[in-house]
Amino acid sequence: MAGKDKRGRLTELYEYVETMVFVVAAMMIIFTFFFRATMVSGPSMEPTLYGGEWLVLQKIQRTNVTYGDIVNVDRTHTKEEPAIKRVIGLAGDEMDIDFEKGIVYRNGQALEEPYVKEPTYLQFDVEFPLTVPENCIFVLGDNRNDSKDSRHSDIGMVDMRRVMGKSVFRFFPLDKIGGLSWNR
Template sequence: MTGMERMQMDAAEYRDNQPEAKSAVGEAYEWVESFLVPLLAFLLIFTFFARLATVNGISMLPTLHNGERLILQQAGYAPEYGDVVVVDRSITDEDAIVKRVIGKEGDVIFIDFASGEVWRNDTLLDEPYINEPTMLQYDISFPVKVPAGCVFVMGDNRNHSLDSRSSDIGMVDVRHIMGKAVFRFFPFNKFGGIS
């Protein structure tokens, strides 16, 4: 075999092996891409648009139970009446709390502790979500006006909830709201939206 023939044979062998090498590299690239793109999308969503939270305690019974895991709507969220929200309390080194928005900026809240009724701007609230009438009073005097940039929040388990009726919580600055609880993803038998 001449040198020229050997070179031609080596070139042919090189060409025959090239598609396999490209195929292996392409396959590895596709494999990495199939994991990397969803991971980046997941990180982007949970960094800017949504957040995860855990219910701690019984203050939201019967709507939410201790240990349930929630997905929060975060980006572009503005509190509305009846929303279940998570309030960040890290400034006071305390755990976040889950409560329901009862009043917004400018509203006048009145609670009749004898009847257990809650009024907003002289209108009795229809509250099918509560566990029992509101009998527990803390140190806030009613009626009370919700100041600018704040919301008045209460737990659904009214007589077992520390909320805006107490100066320990008080009116919640909307900047401390981490988001609206929109979806329960654990436990799986309660998988679904939150109302």
């Protein structure tokens, strides 16, 4: 009887280890090819995202980016951390900003942006109006007056090859866990 009991526990242990190995392998494949985790750093996306929050990024094809998406931009060429910003303009769009009134225009239409912390008053070194080049996007932080984004030549028009992924899910802090929704 003791031999059968020991064999049963060994079988359970083997099944448990086998399941854990499968789960770890599956997670490695998923996070290698489809998703990645990233942490928000700084105040540039407030009030949508706050520093210290953790997000899941969906790796995307370059054609899947659209208005309102929150993307991670690789900045290794400047030796800086990735930037998390909102897509405001796509290739071919004419972008303009009235810095006195704080209004952003895309193709002559004022944007309704309920997600911004305050109107866009801060101007950097990029001249407006401008046309977003092919294979590029125009991005802004939601905290417009505390965000280095496409208004600044350090980021400028973002080449789609530098887009690391689209933020789709917040998993920390636990009281804010869930999918990210955004207004276009």
